[in-house]
Amino acid sequence: MDFLSKFRRQVKLYLFWVLLAENALLVAAWWAVHTYHHELSPLYTVIGMAVLGLFGTLLVSDAAEKRITQPFITLWQAIHHIAPQGAEEPAPDLNQKQLGHELVANLASHVYQLASTIQAVEKTNSKVAQDLHANFIANSLPLPLIVLDKDEMITYANEATSKYLGKPADDLAGQNVYTALDMSFKSDDTLSTWLKNSAGKTATASHKWEHVRIGLPGQGDSLLFDLAGYYNKDNSLGYETLLILFDHTDVYSQDDQAMSFVAISVHELRTPLTLLRGYIEVFDEELGPTLTPELKEFMTKMDAAAQQLAAFVDNILNVAKIEDNQLTLQLHEENWQNVIENVVGDLNLRAGVRGITIKTDIAPNLPTVGVDRYSIYEVLANLLDNAIKYSKGTDEIYVSALLNKQGLVETSVKDFGLGIDASILPHVFDKFYRNHRNRAQIGGTGLGLYVSRAIVDAHGGEISVNSKVNEGSTFTFTVLPFSQVQGAGKTLGNPDLTRNAHGWIKNHSLYRD
Amino acid sequence: MDAAKPKRILCIEDEHFISELYTRALTRAGYKVDVQLDGQKGMAAAQTDVYDIILLDLMIPNITGIEVLRTLRNPAKTPKMHAKIIITTNLEQREDIRADIEQQADGYLVKAEITPRELVEFLNKLDI
Numbered sequence: 001m002d003f004l005s006k007f008r009r010q011v012k013l014y015l016f017w018v019l020l021a022e023n024a025l026l027v028a029a030w031w032a033v034h035t036y037h038h039e040l041s042p043l044y045t046v047i048g049m050a051v052l053g054l055f056g057t058l059l060v061s062d063a064a065e066k067r068i069t070q071p072f073i074t075l076w077q078a079i080h081h082i083a084p085q086g087a088e089e090p091a092p093d094l095n096q097k098q099l100g101h102e103l104v105a106n107l108a109s110h111v112y113q114l115a116s117t118i119q120a121v122e123k124t125n126s127k128v129a130q131d132l133h134a135n136f137i138a139n140s141l142p143l144p145l146i147v148l149d150k151d152e153m154i155t156y157a158n159e160a161t162s163k164y165l166g167k168p169a170d171d172l173a174g175q176n177v178y179t180a181l182d183m184s185f186k187s188d189d190t191l192s193t194w195l196k197n198s199a200g201k202t203a204t205a206s207h208k209w210e211h212v213r214i215g216l217p218g219q220g221d222s223l224l225f226d227l228a229g230y231y232n233k234d235n236s237l238g239y240e241t242l243l244i245l246f247d248h249t250d251v252y253s254q255d256d257q258a259m260s261f262v263a264i265s266v267h268e269l270r271t272p273l274t275l276l277r278g279y280i281e282v283f284d285e286e287l288g289p290t291l292t293p294e295l296k297e298f299m300t301k302m303d304a305a306a307q308q309l310a311a312f313v314d315n316i317l318n319v320a321k322i323e324d325n326q327l328t329l330q331l332h333e334e335n336w337q338n339v340i341e342n343v344v345g346d347l348n349l350r351a352g353v354r355g356i357t358i359k360t361d362i363a364p365n366l367p368t369v370g371v372d373r374y375s376i377y378e379v380l381a382n383l384l385d386n387a388i389k390y391s392k393g394t395d396e397i398y399v400s401a402l403l404n405k406q407g408l409v410e411t412s413v414k415d416f417g418l419g420i421d422a423s424i425l426p427h428v429f430d431k432f433y434r435n436h437r438n439r440a441q442i443g444g445t446g447l448g449l450y451v452s453r454a455i456v457d458a459h460g461g462e463i464s465v466n467s468k469v470n471e472g473s474t475f476t477f478t479v480l481p482f483s484q485v486q487g488a489g490k491t492l493g494n495p496d497l498t499r500n501a502h503g504w505i506k507n508h509s510l511y512r513d
Numbered sequence: 514m515d516a517a518k519p520k521r522i523l524c525i526e527d528e529h530f531i532s533e534l535y536t537r538a539l540t541r542a543g544y545k546v547d548v549q550l551d552g553q554k555g556m557a558a559a560q561t562d563v564y565d566i567i568l569l570d571l572m573i574p575n576i577t578g579i580e581v582l583r584t585l586r587n588p589a590k591t592p593k594m595h596a597k598i599i600i601t602t603n604l605e606q607r608e609d610i611r612a613d614i615e616q617q618a619d620g621y622l623v624k625a626e627i628t629p630r631e632l633v634e635f636l637n638k639l640d641i
Contacts (some may be wrong), residue, residue, distance in 0.1 A: 263605045270603035270625035278534035281628040310625045317605050
């Protein structure tokens with residue numbers, strides 16, 4: 001629709017009617033004067049008509065002006081309405097019937113459209129400027145900064161991030177944070193559990209993690225960070241989560257190096273042990289039938305010594321783990337009688353060499369227990385090993401197990417040997433503590449009981465000792481029936497039944513492919 | 514064991530004396546054993562040849578045992594992998610790392626805690 005030609009037609013028509021009305025007025029005036037006052041002289045006739053014509057023209061032009069200028073006024077109002085300084089000007093009524101109604105409405109809507117476009121451009125400009133400032137600040141920050149949206153996708157990573165992690169920030173952006181980065185936390189208090197608990201549930205939240213290993217997936221190098229997270233649900237720009245990384249690799253890696261020193265020492269000790277045990281076996285296989293009883297006994301003792309050394313190496317490692325809070329247990333349902341008989345079977349060789357018999361007395365119908373097979377084996381082996389060493393002159397050791405009044409499975413290892421003096425009894429579970437009087441006669445490192453107590457503690461049980469000099473010692477420890485362990489695991493929502501020395505932890509994977 | 518077709522074992526182990534002891538015990542038990550001394554050669558052998566069992570040490574030169582395990586367990590990199598992978602190591606891991614390795618492997622043995630004969634007994638019980 002050509003609004004403009006319609007408008008011109010309307011104006012032309014309007015002017016036609018106005019001029020026609022003006023002419024009609026003049027004709028009517030002339031006719032009236034001529035009819036009623038024909039005696040008037042032509043001069044007065046002309047003057048009268050001029051006066052009447054003047055008033056008529058004034059009236060008509062006044063009416064016409066209003067009609068003809070209305071469209072311009074409407075547009076003027078529209079422009080002023082959207083002008084920056086004219087906010088108080090009300091918007092014109094575009095529905096009002098006026099000359100060139102469609103044209104005016106059309107033009108006004110163009111004006112409004114233009115204004116909103118300008119506004120949008122201005123807004124964008126200011127946002128871009130803001131982004132540039134933010135970018136500058138973020139990139140000047142010497143700490144890695146990572147921004148996540150509500151879907152845990154990385155929307156931004158600053159230059160420090162790429163410097164620390166060795167990957168351009170642009171490559172990180174657009175990736176899911178869990179696939180872009182390999183993060184391992186010390187416990188089940190992880191980024192994902194925090195976000196799961198915070199996202200959408202609280203308006204804002206913040207959290208801090210210590211000793212988080214962060215690197216790129218599939219690459220060996222990773223650094224140790226403290227990690228701070230800030231969650232903001234209503235962030236209009238979609239930056240829901242900010243992560244700031246504090247590099248503490250220098251500090252933390254010292255602990256790790258201490259651990260790895262032990263780990264490497266253990267590795268180096270175990271290699272010759274493996275060979276020793278292997279070659280002893282070969283000798284036994286090849287020469288066994290031909291050896292004299294005395295040599296055969298030496299062979300057995302040699303193997304027992306190698307096994308003892310292997311057990312000691314394990315204890316060193318356990319001490320390091322306990323002190324580094326890295327002792328973790330995988331609790332499984334076990335038949336306690338089987339566990340005990342397994343250990344007793346293995347230790348019988350060493351006891352037999354010294355002429356000692358290990359007797360067991362296990363209550364029937366014990367409930368199954370929740371234990372870490374390997375760790376609890378060490379406890380029993382340590383207690384039996386001590387009993388063998390301190391049995392001096394006596395020839396029996398008793399191992400008994402029963403369900404005690406507290407509903408715990410209680411196990412005792414009793415010997416009839418040297419016994420422990422009351423004054424040192426409170427210290428026997430201390431690290432490196434040994435009975436000075438007996439040090440010369442009896443081997444040992446003073447680690448076994450320390451390790452045993454830590455393992456029993458971690459199982460949620462207790463260990464204690466009763467002893468009298470020259471009458472012998474009884475070491476007693478408890479473990480939980482599996483039903484109780486399982487109950488605790490369920491209550492904590494931890495199906496993996498993993499514990500460390502300080503309680504339940506959730507098993508988590510370090511490696512993700 | 515099928516006497517006509519001995520089961521094949523690849524032993525990836527850099528400690529010569531240990532592989533010697535293991536080879537001796539395993540050969541006597543009827544297995545056919547190949548030894549590779551580093552991760553790279555071991556991985557290449559595992560990818561090109563067909564083995565029933567792979568004994569994998571973790572602390573080995575060139576490519577670590579963990580990397581070898583990952584590659585062999587990745588179907589994209591090693592398709593048609595049927596061998597049981599048994600970790601044989603003296604290296605102590607953090608428990609969570611160990612749990613992760615155990616999950617990917619078919620067995621985890623600390624060499625100092627077993628004799629060659631016990632290794633044979635363990636392998637004999639495998640379902641292959």
